[in-house]
Amino acid sequence: MTATIIAIPTFRRPERLRQLLTSLARMKVTDDASILIADNDAAGRAGATLAEAVRAGGYALPIEIIIVAEPGLCAVRNAIVETALAHPDMRHLVMIDDDEWPEADWLGELLAVQRRTGADVVGGPVYPHFADRKPGWVRETLVFRPESRPEGATGMLWASNNLLVMRRALDRLDRPWFDPRFGSSGGEDLDFLTRLHEAGCRFAWAPAARVAEWVPADRARLGWVMRRMWRIGITDTMVRRKQAAGAARGLALTGRAVAILAARTVALPMILWPGARRVDVAGQWVKSWGRLYALAGGSDASYGQPAAPVQGET
Template structure:
Protein backbone atom coordinates (compact mmCIF):
# COMPACT_ATOMS: atom_id res chain seq x y z
CA UNK A 1 0.00 0.00 0.00
CA UNK A 2 1.17 3.52 -0.75
CA UNK A 3 0.86 6.42 1.70
CA UNK A 4 -2.33 8.46 1.60
CA UNK A 5 -2.25 12.06 0.40
CA UNK A 6 -1.80 14.54 3.25
CA UNK A 7 -5.29 15.99 3.08
CA UNK A 8 -6.33 16.48 6.68
CA UNK A 9 -7.01 19.74 8.47
CA UNK A 10 -7.89 20.65 12.02
CA UNK A 11 -11.28 22.30 12.49
CA UNK A 12 -11.50 22.86 16.25
CA UNK A 13 -10.13 21.74 19.60
CA UNK A 14 -11.02 22.11 23.25
CA UNK A 15 -9.39 24.90 25.18
CA UNK A 16 -6.97 23.64 27.78
CA UNK A 17 -6.30 20.30 26.10
CA UNK A 18 -2.99 18.94 27.39
CA UNK A 19 -1.75 16.34 24.90
CA UNK A 20 0.90 14.99 27.27
CA UNK A 21 -1.79 13.78 29.71
CA UNK A 22 -3.79 11.77 27.16
CA UNK A 23 -3.34 8.00 27.10
CA UNK A 24 -6.56 6.92 25.38
CA UNK A 25 -7.98 8.51 22.22
CA UNK A 26 -11.57 7.73 21.27
CA UNK A 27 -11.79 8.19 17.50
CA UNK A 28 -15.20 9.00 16.07
CA UNK A 29 -15.68 9.18 12.27
CA UNK A 30 -18.72 11.09 11.06
CA UNK A 31 -20.48 11.72 7.77
CA UNK A 32 -23.72 13.74 7.51
CA UNK A 33 -25.18 12.68 10.86
CA UNK A 34 -24.74 15.85 12.97
CA UNK A 35 -27.72 15.19 15.25
CA UNK A 36 -26.75 11.62 16.05
CA UNK A 37 -23.11 12.64 16.37
CA UNK A 38 -24.11 14.89 19.25
CA UNK A 39 -25.93 11.96 20.88
CA UNK A 40 -22.82 9.81 20.49
CA UNK A 41 -20.70 12.53 22.10
CA UNK A 42 -23.19 12.80 24.98
CA UNK A 43 -22.89 9.05 25.56
CA UNK A 44 -19.11 9.36 25.66
CA UNK A 45 -19.28 12.20 28.15
CA UNK A 46 -21.50 9.98 30.32
CA UNK A 47 -18.59 7.50 30.56
CA UNK A 48 -16.98 9.85 33.08
CA UNK A 49 -13.88 10.37 30.95
CA UNK A 50 -10.98 12.03 32.73
CA UNK A 51 -8.01 14.02 31.50
CA UNK A 52 -6.28 10.83 30.33
CA UNK A 53 -8.90 10.40 27.59
CA UNK A 54 -9.62 12.63 24.59
CA UNK A 55 -11.96 12.35 21.62
CA UNK A 56 -10.97 12.87 18.00
CA UNK A 57 -13.90 13.53 15.65
CA UNK A 58 -13.09 12.85 12.00
CA UNK A 59 -15.40 14.74 9.65
CA UNK A 60 -15.49 13.09 6.20
CA UNK A 61 -17.79 15.56 4.46
CA UNK A 62 -15.37 18.34 3.60
CA UNK A 63 -18.06 20.20 1.65
CA UNK A 64 -20.90 20.22 4.16
CA UNK A 65 -18.97 20.11 7.46
CA UNK A 66 -22.20 19.57 9.41
CA UNK A 67 -20.56 17.08 11.75
CA UNK A 68 -17.49 19.25 12.30
CA UNK A 69 -19.64 22.24 13.20
CA UNK A 70 -21.84 20.18 15.52
CA UNK A 71 -18.81 18.76 17.31
CA UNK A 72 -17.19 22.21 17.58
CA UNK A 73 -20.37 23.57 19.16
CA UNK A 74 -20.63 20.58 21.51
CA UNK A 75 -17.10 20.85 22.88
CA UNK A 76 -17.71 24.45 23.95
CA UNK A 77 -19.85 23.28 26.87
CA UNK A 78 -18.20 19.93 27.63
CA UNK A 79 -15.44 19.10 30.08
CA UNK A 80 -14.33 16.27 27.76
CA UNK A 81 -11.39 17.23 25.59
CA UNK A 82 -12.02 17.02 21.85
CA UNK A 83 -10.13 17.61 18.63
CA UNK A 84 -12.17 17.94 15.42
CA UNK A 85 -10.39 17.24 12.15
CA UNK A 86 -11.53 17.09 8.54
CA UNK A 87 -10.48 14.17 6.34
CA UNK A 88 -10.85 15.79 2.93
CA UNK A 89 -10.52 12.54 0.97
CA UNK A 90 -13.89 10.77 0.84
CA UNK A 91 -14.11 7.25 2.18
CA UNK A 92 -14.36 5.59 5.56
CA UNK A 93 -10.81 4.24 5.42
CA UNK A 94 -9.47 7.76 4.86
CA UNK A 95 -11.46 8.97 7.87
CA UNK A 96 -10.22 6.22 10.17
CA UNK A 97 -6.62 6.65 9.04
CA UNK A 98 -6.77 10.40 9.59
CA UNK A 99 -8.01 9.95 13.16
CA UNK A 100 -5.49 7.28 14.08
CA UNK A 101 -2.60 9.25 12.57
CA UNK A 102 -3.73 12.37 14.44
CA UNK A 103 -3.88 10.51 17.75
CA UNK A 104 -0.36 9.16 17.33
CA UNK A 105 1.03 12.54 16.30
CA UNK A 106 -0.81 14.52 18.97
CA UNK A 107 -0.49 12.40 22.12
CA UNK A 108 3.07 11.31 23.01
CA UNK A 109 1.96 9.01 25.86
CA UNK A 110 -0.86 7.30 23.95
CA UNK A 111 -1.44 3.65 24.90
CA UNK A 112 -4.77 2.85 23.18
CA UNK A 113 -7.14 4.00 20.48
CA UNK A 114 -10.85 3.22 20.77
CA UNK A 115 -13.37 3.51 17.94
CA UNK A 116 -17.09 4.24 17.97
CA UNK A 117 -19.23 5.28 14.97
CA UNK A 118 -21.51 8.30 14.68
CA UNK A 119 -24.66 6.13 14.51
CA UNK A 120 -23.87 4.45 17.84
CA UNK A 121 -24.48 5.19 21.51
CA UNK A 122 -21.92 3.99 24.04
CA UNK A 123 -23.45 1.86 26.76
CA UNK A 124 -22.62 2.39 30.45
CA UNK A 125 -19.05 1.39 31.14
CA UNK A 126 -18.28 0.93 27.44
CA UNK A 127 -14.70 2.16 27.45
CA UNK A 128 -13.84 0.73 30.86
CA UNK A 129 -15.26 -2.63 29.74
CA UNK A 130 -12.98 -2.73 26.71
CA UNK A 131 -9.98 -1.73 28.82
CA UNK A 132 -10.69 -4.30 31.54
CA UNK A 133 -11.04 -7.11 29.01
CA UNK A 134 -7.79 -6.08 27.37
CA UNK A 135 -5.98 -6.07 30.70
CA UNK A 136 -7.46 -9.39 31.78
CA UNK A 137 -6.81 -11.28 28.54
CA UNK A 138 -3.67 -9.50 27.41
CA UNK A 139 -5.22 -9.11 23.96
CA UNK A 140 -3.86 -6.46 21.64
CA UNK A 141 -7.24 -5.71 20.04
CA UNK A 142 -10.58 -5.93 21.87
CA UNK A 143 -14.02 -5.72 20.26
CA UNK A 144 -17.52 -5.49 21.64
CA UNK A 145 -21.11 -5.94 20.44
CA UNK A 146 -22.95 -3.43 18.29
CA UNK A 147 -26.53 -3.92 19.45
CA UNK A 148 -28.98 -3.03 16.66
CA UNK A 149 -31.76 -0.65 17.66
CA UNK A 150 -34.33 0.16 15.00
CA UNK A 151 -35.86 3.61 15.14
CA UNK A 152 -39.14 1.84 14.26
CA UNK A 153 -39.60 -0.70 17.06
CA UNK A 154 -41.93 -2.79 14.91
CA UNK A 155 -38.84 -3.83 12.92
CA UNK A 156 -36.98 -5.32 15.88
CA UNK A 157 -37.52 -8.85 14.54
CA UNK A 158 -34.93 -8.13 11.85
CA UNK A 159 -32.25 -8.00 14.55
CA UNK A 160 -32.01 -11.79 14.07
CA UNK A 161 -30.59 -11.31 10.58
CA UNK A 162 -26.91 -12.36 10.39
CA UNK A 163 -25.85 -8.91 9.18
CA UNK A 164 -26.88 -7.55 12.58
CA UNK A 165 -25.94 -10.33 15.00
CA UNK A 166 -22.60 -10.22 16.90
CA UNK A 167 -19.94 -12.75 16.00
CA UNK A 168 -19.36 -13.71 19.64
CA UNK A 169 -21.49 -13.88 22.78
CA UNK A 170 -19.10 -14.29 25.71
CA UNK A 171 -16.15 -12.33 27.03
CA UNK A 172 -12.69 -13.75 26.43
CA UNK A 173 -10.04 -14.42 23.77
CA UNK A 174 -11.31 -14.89 20.21
CA UNK A 175 -9.58 -15.86 16.94
CA UNK A 176 -10.18 -12.53 15.17
CA UNK A 177 -12.56 -9.56 14.93
CA UNK A 178 -14.55 -8.28 11.95
CA UNK A 179 -15.84 -4.77 12.70
CA UNK A 180 -14.24 -1.49 13.71
CA UNK A 181 -17.47 0.06 14.98
CA UNK A 182 -16.67 -0.91 18.58
CA UNK A 183 -13.03 -1.70 19.19
CA UNK A 184 -9.98 -0.92 21.33
CA UNK A 185 -6.52 -1.11 19.72
CA UNK A 186 -3.29 -1.07 21.71
CA UNK A 187 -0.33 1.14 20.81
CA UNK A 188 2.01 -1.71 19.79
CA UNK A 189 -0.40 -2.66 16.99
CA UNK A 190 -0.39 0.88 15.63
CA UNK A 191 3.39 1.15 15.91
CA UNK A 192 4.00 -2.07 13.99
CA UNK A 193 1.31 -2.00 11.32
CA UNK A 194 2.19 -0.20 8.07
CA UNK A 195 0.40 2.99 7.09
CA UNK A 196 -2.16 3.68 5.88
CA UNK A 197 -3.67 1.41 8.52
CA UNK A 198 -6.86 0.72 6.54
CA UNK A 199 -6.42 0.12 2.83
CA UNK A 200 -8.30 2.84 0.86
CA UNK A 201 -9.24 0.18 -1.70
CA UNK A 202 -12.03 -0.71 0.76
CA UNK A 203 -13.30 2.86 1.13
CA UNK A 204 -16.72 2.34 -0.44
CA UNK A 205 -17.32 -1.40 -0.12
CA UNK A 206 -16.33 -1.84 3.51
CA UNK A 207 -14.05 -4.57 4.78
CA UNK A 208 -11.03 -2.38 5.43
CA UNK A 209 -11.29 -3.25 9.10
CA UNK A 210 -11.43 -7.01 8.43
CA UNK A 211 -8.40 -6.69 6.15
CA UNK A 212 -6.56 -4.77 8.88
CA UNK A 213 -7.35 -7.46 11.46
CA UNK A 214 -6.17 -10.24 9.16
CA UNK A 215 -2.89 -8.48 8.59
CA UNK A 216 -2.52 -7.79 12.31
CA UNK A 217 -3.15 -11.44 13.11
CA UNK A 218 -0.50 -12.46 10.59
CA UNK A 219 1.95 -10.31 12.56
CA UNK A 220 1.11 -12.16 15.76
CA UNK A 221 -1.34 -9.80 17.47
CA UNK A 222 -4.13 -11.29 19.59
CA UNK A 223 -7.85 -10.55 19.92
CA UNK A 224 -10.55 -10.64 22.58
CA UNK A 225 -14.26 -9.95 22.92
CA UNK A 226 -15.89 -7.89 25.67
CA UNK A 227 -19.58 -8.76 25.86
CA UNK A 228 -20.09 -6.07 28.51
CA UNK A 229 -18.72 -3.25 26.35
CA UNK A 230 -21.76 -2.74 24.14
CA UNK A 231 -22.72 0.12 21.88
CA UNK A 232 -26.24 0.61 20.59
CA UNK A 233 -26.37 1.09 16.82
CA UNK A 234 -29.31 3.16 15.59
CA UNK A 235 -30.79 1.67 12.42
CA UNK A 236 -33.08 3.45 10.01
CA UNK A 237 -36.10 1.62 8.59
CA UNK A 238 -34.46 1.20 5.18
CA UNK A 239 -32.06 -1.32 6.73
CA UNK A 240 -34.97 -3.70 7.16
CA UNK A 241 -35.89 -3.47 3.48
CA UNK A 242 -35.09 -6.42 1.23
CA UNK A 243 -33.03 -4.29 -1.16
CA UNK A 244 -30.67 -3.16 1.63
CA UNK A 245 -30.41 -6.60 3.24
CA UNK A 246 -29.73 -8.20 -0.13
CA UNK A 247 -27.07 -5.61 -1.03
CA UNK A 248 -25.35 -6.01 2.35
CA UNK A 249 -25.38 -9.81 2.15
CA UNK A 250 -23.96 -9.82 -1.39
CA UNK A 251 -21.34 -7.32 -0.28
CA UNK A 252 -20.35 -9.52 2.68
CA UNK A 253 -19.77 -12.37 0.26
CA UNK A 254 -17.69 -10.22 -2.06
CA UNK A 255 -15.53 -8.96 0.81
CA UNK A 256 -14.86 -12.51 2.04
CA UNK A 257 -13.71 -13.46 -1.47
CA UNK A 258 -11.45 -10.41 -1.77
CA UNK A 259 -9.85 -11.07 1.62
CA UNK A 260 -9.22 -14.72 0.83
CA UNK A 261 -7.48 -13.79 -2.43
CA UNK A 262 -5.25 -11.44 -0.48
CA UNK A 263 -4.48 -14.20 1.97
CA UNK A 264 -3.82 -16.74 -0.80
CA UNK A 265 -2.30 -14.70 -3.66
CA UNK A 266 -1.63 -16.00 -7.15
CA UNK A 267 -3.50 -18.40 -9.38
CA UNK A 268 -3.59 -21.26 -6.82
CA UNK A 269 -5.27 -18.87 -4.40
CA UNK A 270 -7.84 -17.77 -6.97
CA UNK A 271 -8.66 -21.39 -7.76
CA UNK A 272 -8.95 -22.19 -4.06
CA UNK A 273 -11.23 -19.21 -3.44
CA UNK A 274 -13.43 -20.02 -6.43
CA UNK A 275 -13.73 -23.66 -5.34
CA UNK A 276 -14.75 -22.54 -1.87
CA UNK A 277 -17.37 -20.22 -3.36
CA UNK A 278 -18.87 -23.08 -5.35
CA UNK A 279 -18.90 -25.31 -2.27
CA UNK A 280 -20.64 -22.62 -0.23
CA UNK A 281 -23.22 -22.14 -2.98
CA UNK A 282 -23.92 -25.87 -3.02
CA UNK A 283 -24.39 -25.92 0.75
CA UNK A 284 -26.30 -22.63 0.92
CA UNK A 285 -29.86 -23.97 0.31
CA UNK A 286 -29.61 -26.38 3.23
CA UNK A 287 -27.97 -23.84 5.50
CA UNK A 288 -30.57 -21.29 4.43
CA UNK A 289 -33.44 -23.66 5.14
CA UNK A 290 -32.12 -24.27 8.64
CA UNK A 291 -31.63 -20.53 9.26
CA UNK A 292 -35.09 -19.73 7.92
CA UNK A 293 -36.70 -22.30 10.22
CA UNK A 294 -34.71 -21.03 13.21
CA UNK A 295 -35.71 -17.40 12.65
CA UNK A 296 -39.15 -17.95 11.12
CA UNK A 297 -38.18 -15.73 8.18
CA UNK A 298 -37.74 -16.77 4.57
CA UNK A 299 -35.91 -13.50 3.85
CA UNK A 300 -33.36 -14.17 6.59
CA UNK A 301 -33.04 -17.72 5.27
CA UNK A 302 -31.72 -16.33 1.97
CA UNK A 303 -28.58 -14.99 3.63
CA UNK A 304 -26.24 -17.91 2.93
CA UNK A 305 -27.32 -18.04 -0.73
CA UNK A 306 -26.76 -14.28 -1.08
CA UNK A 307 -23.29 -14.50 0.46
CA UNK A 308 -22.31 -17.34 -1.89
CA UNK A 309 -23.63 -15.41 -4.89
CA UNK A 310 -21.75 -12.31 -3.75
CA UNK A 311 -18.53 -14.32 -3.70
CA UNK A 312 -19.13 -15.56 -7.23
CA UNK A 313 -20.10 -12.11 -8.50
CA UNK A 314 -16.81 -10.76 -7.15
CA UNK A 315 -14.98 -13.21 -9.41
CA UNK A 316 -16.36 -11.20 -12.33
CA UNK A 317 -15.64 -7.80 -10.79
CA UNK A 318 -19.20 -7.19 -9.59
CA UNK A 319 -18.85 -5.68 -6.12
CA UNK A 320 -21.51 -3.45 -4.59
CA UNK A 321 -20.00 -0.20 -3.28
CA UNK A 322 -22.65 0.22 -0.64
CA UNK A 323 -20.95 3.27 0.90
CA UNK A 324 -20.63 5.14 -2.40
CA UNK A 325 -24.15 6.58 -2.00
CA UNK A 326 -24.61 7.19 1.75
CA UNK A 327 -28.21 8.35 1.35
CA UNK A 328 -29.20 4.80 0.31
CA UNK A 329 -27.18 3.15 3.06
Protein backbone atom coordinates in the same frame (compact mmCIF):
# COMPACT_ATOMS: atom_id res chain seq x y z
CA MET B 1 -3.68 14.43 24.04
CA THR B 2 -4.14 11.62 26.51
CA ALA B 3 -3.52 7.91 26.94
CA THR B 4 -6.86 6.83 25.47
CA ILE B 5 -8.20 8.45 22.30
CA ILE B 6 -11.84 7.78 21.40
CA ALA B 7 -12.04 8.24 17.64
CA ILE B 8 -15.26 9.14 15.82
CA PRO B 9 -15.44 9.38 12.03
CA THR B 10 -18.47 11.45 11.07
CA PHE B 11 -20.30 12.43 7.89
CA ARG B 12 -23.42 14.62 7.84
CA ARG B 13 -25.03 13.18 11.00
CA PRO B 14 -24.70 16.00 13.54
CA GLU B 15 -27.72 14.99 15.64
CA ARG B 16 -26.45 11.42 15.95
CA LEU B 17 -23.02 12.79 16.82
CA ARG B 18 -24.59 14.99 19.49
CA GLN B 19 -26.23 11.95 21.10
CA LEU B 20 -22.93 10.05 21.02
CA LEU B 21 -21.04 12.91 22.65
CA THR B 22 -23.73 13.21 25.33
CA SER B 23 -23.34 9.51 26.10
CA LEU B 24 -19.55 9.66 26.18
CA ALA B 25 -19.71 12.49 28.72
CA ARG B 26 -21.57 10.12 31.07
CA MET B 27 -18.97 7.34 31.06
CA LYS B 28 -18.05 6.02 34.50
CA VAL B 29 -14.40 5.46 33.52
CA THR B 30 -12.49 7.90 31.33
CA ASP B 31 -8.91 6.67 32.02
CA ASP B 32 -7.34 9.94 30.96
CA ALA B 33 -9.41 9.85 27.76
CA SER B 34 -9.94 12.41 25.04
CA ILE B 35 -12.04 12.49 21.87
CA LEU B 36 -10.91 12.81 18.27
CA ILE B 37 -13.60 13.74 15.74
CA ALA B 38 -12.81 13.36 12.04
CA ASP B 39 -15.32 15.13 9.80
CA ASN B 40 -15.28 13.68 6.27
CA ASP B 41 -17.41 16.48 4.82
CA ALA B 42 -14.96 19.27 4.02
CA ALA B 43 -17.66 21.44 2.47
CA GLY B 44 -20.52 21.20 4.95
CA ARG B 45 -18.57 20.48 8.17
CA ALA B 46 -21.75 19.78 10.11
CA GLY B 47 -19.99 17.40 12.47
CA ALA B 48 -17.07 19.74 13.07
CA THR B 49 -19.41 22.67 13.71
CA LEU B 50 -21.41 20.64 16.23
CA ALA B 51 -18.25 19.43 17.95
CA GLU B 52 -16.86 22.96 18.19
CA ALA B 53 -20.06 24.15 19.84
CA VAL B 54 -20.02 21.24 22.30
CA ARG B 55 -16.38 21.90 23.15
CA ALA B 56 -17.03 25.61 23.65
CA GLY B 57 -19.84 24.73 26.04
CA GLY B 58 -17.45 23.13 28.52
CA TYR B 59 -17.53 19.47 27.52
CA ALA B 60 -16.37 16.90 30.07
CA LEU B 61 -13.50 15.56 27.92
CA PRO B 62 -10.94 17.21 25.63
CA ILE B 63 -12.05 17.23 21.98
CA GLU B 64 -9.76 17.42 18.96
CA ILE B 65 -11.35 18.04 15.56
CA ILE B 66 -9.85 17.31 12.16
CA ILE B 67 -11.28 17.79 8.68
CA VAL B 68 -10.58 15.02 6.16
CA ALA B 69 -11.03 16.45 2.69
CA GLU B 70 -10.46 13.20 0.79
CA PRO B 71 -13.79 11.32 0.70
CA GLY B 72 -14.18 7.72 1.77
CA LEU B 73 -14.00 5.37 4.71
CA CYS B 74 -10.32 4.58 4.32
CA ALA B 75 -9.26 8.20 4.06
CA VAL B 76 -11.01 9.20 7.27
CA ARG B 77 -9.86 6.13 9.21
CA ASN B 78 -6.25 6.59 8.10
CA ALA B 79 -6.38 10.25 9.11
CA ILE B 80 -7.62 9.17 12.54
CA VAL B 81 -4.76 6.70 13.03
CA GLU B 82 -2.14 9.15 11.80
CA THR B 83 -3.43 11.89 14.09
CA ALA B 84 -3.61 9.56 17.09
CA LEU B 85 -0.08 8.21 16.57
CA ALA B 86 1.25 11.77 16.40
CA HIS B 87 0.50 12.02 20.14
CA PRO B 88 3.35 10.25 21.94
CA ASP B 89 1.29 9.51 25.07
CA MET B 90 -1.47 7.67 23.18
CA ARG B 91 -1.66 3.98 24.21
CA HIS B 92 -5.24 3.00 23.28
CA LEU B 93 -7.14 4.00 20.15
CA VAL B 94 -10.84 3.28 20.66
CA MET B 95 -13.15 3.33 17.64
CA ILE B 96 -16.89 3.98 17.59
CA ASP B 97 -19.19 5.20 14.79
CA ASP B 98 -21.15 8.45 14.81
CA ASP B 99 -24.54 6.67 14.71
CA GLU B 100 -23.85 4.69 17.90
CA TRP B 101 -23.82 5.40 21.61
CA PRO B 102 -22.24 3.43 24.46
CA GLU B 103 -23.39 2.33 27.87
CA ALA B 104 -21.77 4.08 30.82
CA ASP B 105 -19.40 1.15 31.51
CA TRP B 106 -18.30 0.80 27.88
CA LEU B 107 -14.79 2.25 27.99
CA GLY B 108 -14.10 0.79 31.44
CA GLU B 109 -15.01 -2.69 30.20
CA LEU B 110 -12.81 -2.45 27.10
CA LEU B 111 -9.86 -1.31 29.19
CA ALA B 112 -10.45 -3.90 31.91
CA VAL B 113 -10.55 -6.79 29.43
CA GLN B 114 -7.41 -5.49 27.74
CA ARG B 115 -5.58 -5.36 31.08
CA ARG B 116 -6.74 -8.83 32.12
CA THR B 117 -5.86 -10.50 28.82
CA GLY B 118 -2.94 -8.42 27.57
CA ALA B 119 -4.64 -8.41 24.17
CA ASP B 120 -3.57 -6.07 21.39
CA VAL B 121 -7.13 -5.61 20.12
CA VAL B 122 -10.42 -5.81 22.04
CA GLY B 123 -13.90 -5.85 20.50
CA GLY B 124 -17.38 -5.55 21.94
CA PRO B 125 -21.00 -6.13 20.84
CA VAL B 126 -23.22 -3.72 18.92
CA TYR B 127 -26.98 -3.81 19.58
CA PRO B 128 -29.46 -2.47 17.03
CA HIS B 129 -31.90 0.28 17.97
CA PHE B 130 -34.68 0.64 15.44
CA ALA B 131 -35.85 4.15 14.63
CA ASP B 132 -39.31 2.75 13.82
CA ARG B 133 -41.05 -0.37 15.04
CA LYS B 134 -38.81 -3.42 14.85
CA PRO B 135 -39.95 -5.85 12.11
CA GLY B 136 -40.96 -9.30 13.24
CA TRP B 137 -38.42 -11.02 10.99
CA VAL B 138 -35.42 -9.31 12.62
CA ARG B 139 -34.75 -12.33 14.84
CA GLU B 140 -34.21 -14.37 11.66
CA THR B 141 -31.15 -12.46 10.42
CA LEU B 142 -27.58 -12.21 11.67
CA VAL B 143 -27.30 -8.72 10.18
CA PHE B 144 -29.04 -7.27 13.25
CA ARG B 145 -27.96 -9.95 15.73
CA PRO B 146 -25.30 -8.82 18.23
CA GLU B 147 -22.27 -11.08 18.40
CA SER B 148 -22.19 -13.29 21.48
CA ARG B 149 -18.85 -14.58 22.78
CA PRO B 150 -17.44 -15.32 26.23
CA GLU B 151 -15.20 -12.72 27.80
CA GLY B 152 -11.48 -13.08 27.20
CA ALA B 153 -9.13 -14.19 24.48
CA THR B 154 -10.89 -14.84 21.20
CA GLY B 155 -10.33 -15.53 17.53
CA MET B 156 -10.89 -13.23 14.59
CA LEU B 157 -12.78 -9.95 15.02
CA TRP B 158 -14.81 -8.58 12.14
CA ALA B 159 -15.59 -4.88 12.51
CA SER B 160 -14.22 -1.61 13.85
CA ASN B 161 -17.39 0.06 15.16
CA ASN B 162 -16.68 -1.01 18.77
CA LEU B 163 -12.98 -1.64 19.01
CA LEU B 164 -9.93 -0.88 21.15
CA VAL B 165 -6.55 -1.10 19.43
CA MET B 166 -3.27 -0.80 21.26
CA ARG B 167 -0.60 1.51 19.88
CA ARG B 168 1.80 -1.42 19.60
CA ALA B 169 -0.66 -3.16 17.26
CA LEU B 170 -0.84 -0.16 14.93
CA ASP B 171 2.95 -0.06 14.85
CA ARG B 172 3.00 -3.58 13.40
CA LEU B 173 1.26 -2.52 10.19
CA ASP B 174 2.69 -0.72 7.21
CA ARG B 175 0.91 2.37 5.99
CA PRO B 176 -1.80 2.82 4.93
CA TRP B 177 -3.45 1.12 7.88
CA PHE B 178 -6.75 0.97 5.98
CA ASP B 179 -6.30 -0.10 2.35
CA PRO B 180 -7.75 2.54 -0.03
CA ARG B 181 -8.84 -0.22 -2.41
CA PHE B 182 -11.73 -0.85 0.00
CA GLY B 183 -12.69 2.82 0.18
CA SER B 184 -15.94 2.59 -1.77
CA SER B 185 -16.88 -1.03 -1.17
CA GLY B 186 -16.43 -1.29 2.58
CA GLY B 187 -14.56 -4.19 4.12
CA GLU B 188 -11.61 -1.95 5.03
CA ASP B 189 -12.04 -2.83 8.71
CA LEU B 190 -12.04 -6.56 7.98
CA ASP B 191 -8.87 -6.17 5.92
CA PHE B 192 -7.32 -4.10 8.75
CA LEU B 193 -8.17 -6.73 11.36
CA THR B 194 -7.03 -9.57 9.11
CA ARG B 195 -3.64 -7.94 8.71
CA LEU B 196 -3.36 -7.36 12.46
CA HIS B 197 -4.19 -11.02 13.06
CA GLU B 198 -1.57 -12.14 10.53
CA ALA B 199 0.96 -9.83 12.19
CA GLY B 200 0.57 -11.84 15.39
CA CYS B 201 -1.74 -9.53 17.34
CA ARG B 202 -3.84 -11.14 20.07
CA PHE B 203 -7.58 -10.47 20.12
CA ALA B 204 -10.04 -10.42 23.02
CA TRP B 205 -13.79 -9.93 23.50
CA ALA B 206 -15.51 -7.70 26.06
CA PRO B 207 -19.20 -8.68 26.14
CA ALA B 208 -20.10 -5.99 28.67
CA ALA B 209 -18.61 -3.20 26.51
CA ARG B 210 -21.93 -2.62 24.81
CA VAL B 211 -22.89 0.03 22.29
CA ALA B 212 -26.20 0.63 20.53
CA GLU B 213 -26.56 1.54 16.86
CA TRP B 214 -29.38 3.41 15.17
CA VAL B 215 -31.17 1.44 12.46
CA PRO B 216 -33.10 3.88 10.27
CA ALA B 217 -36.35 2.84 8.63
CA ASP B 218 -34.77 2.40 5.20
CA ARG B 219 -32.49 -0.32 6.61
CA ALA B 220 -35.22 -2.25 8.41
CA ARG B 221 -36.27 -3.81 5.13
CA LEU B 222 -35.68 -7.25 3.66
CA GLY B 223 -34.29 -5.74 0.47
CA TRP B 224 -31.64 -3.84 2.41
CA VAL B 225 -30.70 -6.97 4.39
CA MET B 226 -30.25 -8.99 1.19
CA ARG B 227 -28.14 -6.22 -0.30
CA ARG B 228 -26.07 -6.17 2.86
CA MET B 229 -25.47 -9.93 2.67
CA TRP B 230 -24.48 -9.55 -1.00
CA ARG B 231 -21.95 -6.88 -0.02
CA ILE B 232 -20.59 -8.97 2.85
CA GLY B 233 -19.97 -11.80 0.40
CA ILE B 234 -18.12 -9.42 -1.92
CA THR B 235 -15.97 -7.67 0.68
CA ASP B 236 -15.13 -10.89 2.55
CA THR B 237 -13.90 -12.39 -0.72
CA MET B 238 -11.99 -9.24 -1.67
CA VAL B 239 -10.07 -9.52 1.59
CA ARG B 240 -9.46 -13.25 1.15
CA ARG B 241 -8.40 -12.73 -2.47
CA LYS B 242 -5.91 -10.08 -1.42
CA GLN B 243 -4.33 -12.54 1.01
CA ALA B 244 -4.38 -15.45 -1.48
CA ALA B 245 -0.98 -15.21 -3.14
CA GLY B 246 -0.47 -17.45 -6.15
CA ALA B 247 -2.65 -19.25 -8.65
CA ALA B 248 -3.07 -22.37 -6.49
CA ARG B 249 -4.54 -20.44 -3.57
CA GLY B 250 -6.76 -18.51 -5.98
CA LEU B 251 -8.15 -21.75 -7.36
CA ALA B 252 -8.67 -23.06 -3.84
CA LEU B 253 -10.60 -19.90 -2.96
CA THR B 254 -12.81 -20.35 -6.03
CA GLY B 255 -13.41 -24.01 -5.22
CA ARG B 256 -14.40 -23.10 -1.68
CA ALA B 257 -16.83 -20.46 -2.92
CA VAL B 258 -18.46 -22.90 -5.35
CA ALA B 259 -18.79 -25.53 -2.61
CA ILE B 260 -20.38 -23.02 -0.22
CA LEU B 261 -22.86 -21.91 -2.90
CA ALA B 262 -23.80 -25.54 -3.56
CA ALA B 263 -24.35 -26.16 0.15
CA ARG B 264 -26.43 -22.99 0.54
CA THR B 265 -28.52 -23.91 -2.50
CA VAL B 266 -29.25 -27.35 -1.05
CA ALA B 267 -30.26 -25.64 2.20
CA LEU B 268 -32.74 -23.23 0.56
CA PRO B 269 -35.79 -25.46 1.17
CA MET B 270 -35.21 -24.87 4.90
CA ILE B 271 -37.06 -21.60 4.35
CA LEU B 272 -40.27 -23.65 4.44
CA TRP B 273 -39.51 -25.30 7.80
CA PRO B 274 -41.42 -24.00 10.83
CA GLY B 275 -39.15 -22.01 13.13
CA ALA B 276 -36.32 -21.72 10.58
CA ARG B 277 -34.32 -18.51 10.37
CA ARG B 278 -35.64 -17.88 6.88
CA VAL B 279 -33.97 -14.53 6.33
CA ASP B 280 -30.60 -16.02 7.31
CA VAL B 281 -31.08 -18.96 4.96
CA ALA B 282 -31.88 -16.68 2.03
CA GLY B 283 -29.19 -14.19 3.02
CA GLN B 284 -26.46 -16.82 3.15
CA TRP B 285 -27.44 -17.95 -0.34
CA VAL B 286 -27.22 -14.36 -1.63
CA LYS B 287 -23.89 -13.93 0.17
CA SER B 288 -22.56 -17.00 -1.65
CA TRP B 289 -23.39 -15.44 -5.02
CA GLY B 290 -21.62 -12.28 -3.86
CA ARG B 291 -18.47 -14.33 -3.27
CA LEU B 292 -18.50 -15.65 -6.84
CA TYR B 293 -19.19 -12.18 -8.22
CA ALA B 294 -16.11 -10.84 -6.41
CA LEU B 295 -13.99 -13.73 -7.64
CA ALA B 296 -15.04 -12.84 -11.18
CA GLY B 297 -13.64 -9.35 -10.62
CA GLY B 298 -16.78 -7.58 -9.45
CA SER B 299 -16.92 -5.10 -6.58
CA ASP B 300 -19.52 -3.09 -4.72
CA ALA B 301 -19.61 0.70 -4.57
CA SER B 302 -21.99 1.21 -1.66
CA TYR B 303 -19.82 4.06 -0.34
CA GLY B 304 -18.91 5.91 -3.51
CA GLN B 305 -17.33 5.24 -6.87
CA PRO B 306 -16.61 1.64 -7.90
CA ALA B 307 -13.60 0.22 -6.13
CA ALA B 308 -10.53 -0.96 -8.02
CA PRO B 309 -10.41 -4.77 -8.11
CA VAL B 310 -8.33 -6.33 -5.36
CA GLN B 311 -6.06 -8.95 -6.89
CA GLY B 312 -4.04 -11.61 -5.15
CA GLU B 313 -0.30 -11.52 -5.64
CA THR B 314 1.10 -13.80 -8.31
